[in-house]
Amino acid sequence: MEHVTNIYMVTRDYPKEEFFGIVSQMRRAAVSITSNIAEGYGRLYGKETVKFLSNARGSASELETQIIISRNLGFAADDKLVELQKQIVEILRMLSALIKTLE
Numbered sequence: 001m002e003h004v005t006n007i008y009m010v011t012r013d014y015p016k017e018e019f020f021g022i023v024s025q026m027r028r029a030a031v032s033i034t035s036n037i038a039e040g041y042g043r044l045y046g047k048e049t050v051k052f053l054s055n056a057r058g059s060a061s062e063l064e065t066q067i068i069i070s071r072n073l074g075f076a077a078d079d080k081l082v083e084l085q086k087q088i089v090e091i092l093r094m095l096s097a098l099i100k101t102l103e
Helices: 002-011 016-041 046-073 078-102
Strands: none
Touching (some): 046 078
């Protein structure tokens, strides 16, 4: 859940006109990653767990794209966005490995 906190901290300094745009999308995607992982593990059957982990992976990919867009537009310090991107890449790696193990 650390990535959610980090996304909220970085995006609060984004331009105010982006609050209902990319800020909202990034925050929803970050929360969606964690929520889908939790919901997947709350299920009793492997296929359902994999489905929710796949959803989490999709949200992580979405968030990675939004971070790249933010870097391109200079919405935050590059070092902060690079660190967020590293976190998301690691989350994607772990989710992929976990999905592969469960399938």
